[in-house]
Amino acid sequence: MQFYSFFLSFFLSFFLSFFLSFFLSFFPFFFLSFFLSFFLSFFLSFFLSFFDIGQYLGEDLQVSGPANGAVGGSVVFAPDNPPSTSIDTVQWNFGSTPILTAQSDSTLIASAYRDRVSFDINTLALELRNLRLDDSGTYRLTVIPSAGDLLTGETSLQVFENITNVRLIGPEESLIEGESSANITSEGTGNITSVQWMKDISPLSPSNSIIFSSDYRSVSSSPVQRSDSGEYKCTYRNPVSYETAKISLIITYGPEDVSIKGQDVVDSGVRVSLSCSANSEPSASFSWKFNGADTDVTTDTFTIDQTDFTHSGDYICTASNSVTKRNASQKHALLVKGNIYNTQVKKWPTVWQVLQISLFIHEVTTVYQQFIMHL
Structure with missing residues (x-):
């Protein structure tokens, strides 16, 4: 220097x-x-x-900073280039308020800081504990060497309240695609310097349907679409803390795209199953009609254990959504082939079978006649 x-x-x-x-x-x-x-x-x-x-003029001491601290936490200030010569006096000030004055054999700490600071005469480091919001400001270090120039350096501290109690408030009613609007509002305590929103694993950005409030504390979508379903996360941040809250939205829709899978033409005497499906949230309930008449089948599968000609006709599956109050139907035609009466072809009896039958009839007749004569 x-x-x-x-x-x-x-x-x-x-x-x-x-x-x-x-x-x-x-x-x-x-x-x-x-x-x-x-x-x-x-x-x-x-x-x-x-x-x-x-x-x-005073020569510079390089004190790292600016520093950030949390209420109740601690921070350490120290010069990066402490003087190599012997020191007569060291002073730490907060603005114009003295914190401590130290010499090689003694350290005098101001009463307001007596239980909150520690000082290392070797490194000139000042530790400030139990931070308060009003500790934010400029801290100045002054070193008076035994011989040589006056040395000074300064840094700043910003104290933040920890972020706590972050939560999200969302719609309580069911959300129907194309009809409903959704609004999610965030709340929390502490010094909040930034707000970040995520949907599932991606950042949530403004769009034609996604609108943020001016302070970024709430987000809305109108009208909602099925793509709005998912987990929403809001993170409050400051330099010393952060906290995240989550909420899930389920957008109801459908039913739509109803379809029936199964055979169109079958032989008589076989087992047939018709399976109905629909795109719906929540899952759709099902009912069936056969040739315009209601059936007692209320599952997604209509089963015929053994077909005959009476099973030919139109099968209608209706899918219903209890939330959207919507329904949709699909028809499936089934044709059962085979004999109308579903009878088996009978074979003519053999000569031996005819003789056996004749003898049996003769014996029965003889016994009957003898019984009559005894009467």
Whole structure:
């Protein structure tokens, strides 16, 4: 630091004296007066350079910062370049308010800080504990060496309240696609410097249907679409803390795209299943009609255990949504092939079978006649 002070004082005095010599050069004997004043100014500047103006300007101590702290927390201030020479006195001030004055053998702490600060004379580090909001401001370090220049440095502190009690308030009623509007409002306590919204795993950004309030504390969508379903997260932040709240939205819609899967043409005497599906939130309920008449089937599958000609006709599946109060239907035609009466082909009896039957009839007749005669 002495080296820089030397050249600073040298060049300041040199240029001041140079302008003086230039001014004197306008007097008679122009060149003689100019060069005399020039060399006089040079020696004057060289002489003044031995006076260290750093002692009047104060040299810099580099104190890291600015710093951020949380209410109730602690922070440490320390110079990055503590002086290597012996120190007579050290002072830490908050603005113009003294915090402590220290010498090699003693440290005097102001009563307002007595239970809240610690000081290390070796590193000049000041620890401030149990931070309060009114601790925000400028902190100044002053070092008076045993010999040499006055050294100063300063930094700043901003104290924040921790963010707590963050929550989201959303719609309580069911949200129907294309009809309903949704608004999510965030709340929380503490010093909030930024608000961030996410939907599922992606940042939530404004669009034609997504609108944020001016303070970014609430978001709305109107009318809602099924793509609005998902988990919404809001994060409150400041430099020392953050907290996130979540809420889920379910957008109801449908039913739509009703379809029936199953065979169109079957043989008689087989098992047939018709399966009905629909795109719906919440899941749709189902009912079936056969040839315009209601059935007792209320599942998504209509099953016929053994078909006959009476099962041919139109099967209608109706999907219903209990929230949207909407329904949609689909028809499926089924044709059962085969004999109308579904009878089996019978074979003619053999000669032996005919003889056995004849003998049986003869014996029965004989027994009956004998029974009658005894009466």
